[in-house]
Amino acid sequence: MTASAQTLDLTKIRADFPILQRVMRGGNQLAYLDSGATSQRPLQVLDAERDFLITSNGAVHRGAHQLMEESTDAYEQGRAAIAAFIGADPNELVFTKNATEGINLVAYAFGDSRFEHAVGPGDVIVTTELEHHANLVPWQELARRTGATLKWYSVGPEGRIDIDSLELDRNVKVIAFSHHSNVTGAVAPVTQLVERAKAIGALTVLDACQSVPHQPVDLHALGVDYAAFSGHKMLGPNGIGVLYGRHELLDAMPPFITGGSMIETVTMEKTTFAPAPQRFEAGTPMTSQVVGLAAAARYLDAIGMDVVEQHEAELVAAALEGLAGVPAVRIVGPTSLVGRGSPVSFVVDGIHAHDVGQILDDEGVAVRVGHHCAWPLHRKFGLAATARASFAIYNTHDEVDRLVAGVKRAVEFFGRD
């Protein structure tokens, strides 16, 4: 075992997640291998939310009483803590209800003539064939609203973005892509894509939902213009997402959702808007969710994201090796650890993913089945559905063994005639 794995006290970590002790309807202990869909939350996150609510809950950025001050402090300190976690400045973070809303916020700005980077007929929006629908549909809709053209990088046989599959020119205004594919686990060539975008004056939007929870991420170092991720995939609450934007871009963007809190002055005729990030946080914001998400960032930080990454890589390696030993199984994605994140998607020849998932569920092993909101990628591979195991810091080698044993059982069960 590696040095980092030795520093990891998995028993102690698992004690922070009571749900992992649950015995499921088939009589087996839960093996939760669906953290790519939503992760479980440690007591530290739940306690942070509860402590905030029973001591300091108030309306953020409103009025002048003590609770309002304390809740505003908690909210803004949360912003600073989360910003530090991803290598950003606090004024570059906008809280949204989820990552999807963050991407939509950016896509709407690109469709607003008040924004200097707005697109129109003749302009090109670029995305990739492996995107989650959240990073595809908003761009399709932007193209429809503005008359711009949507183009995309295709993916190669291992489910990686084929960076030579699309020629970029100066008509390209924005390139949106996932850091880690939520299906194949392939890690995008961020540096190359950012370089190519900069060379033609295009902006980049990174879907970081599957990377921020699983590896160290420094957004300034990556050089992307925007990034979005969600709280509930990184041991935090749901109902909260984070949009990162370089400050000068955020400050130049028109608002998306309008209303209270995002204004500077309001008359019956017109309104001027608050500076970013408040401009993008209309209405009463999420408070306990921000506190919880900051606690999740602290929790991961205390373990160390390099340790998280290393631990998950060992689990992925064990899963790839174990599944390779089941003859009917095909991995959909890279079969080595090079440039690879946590999701391990697979098909079992002759057995539908739903049926594989059901047999695993009977064993208490929770995996995702379906197209994982990445239907075009599944179509590309001629698949209706895949099964996906995805890992987090709290998973164990024993759970990987149970996954492999469950898949073998499915093959046995549906294979007999």
Place this chain on the structure above:
Amino acid sequence: MYQEVILDHYKHPHHRGLREPFGAEVQHVNPTCGDEVTLRVALSDDGDQVVDVSYDGQGCSISQAATSVLTDLVIGQSVGDALKTVTAFNEMISSRGNVEGDEDVLGDGIAFAGVAKYPARIKCALLGWMAFKDAVAQASEEIPDERHRSA
């Protein structure tokens, strides 16, 4: 959930494949998993009988077997009886396990009673059945009118 009879229908589906003639063809998709079925219904000239149901598609054992069972039950039935069969199946599947299902009405379909306890799989079981209901409605509209059911 995986009763032997379900596995049998899955591995050896009845009436599978798209056939001519047909009065209506529909395509139904389960957007959560991407499973799809293309289903054709042929009614008698007077629109009273289900003469044939043919289908093709891809899906899990539950959706495939349920569609196979459907064709066994409704081919040869009157349209009225076939729709009653659909209603009975839907009721059983949507009951969270509280309705056992009448074997006289549902035949092999009662094997799916266990599916009702798994909310995530209900749509799988109903995929072909809802496609059939839709196709019957469309095929009935094609029948020239005087006796056309207004209900």
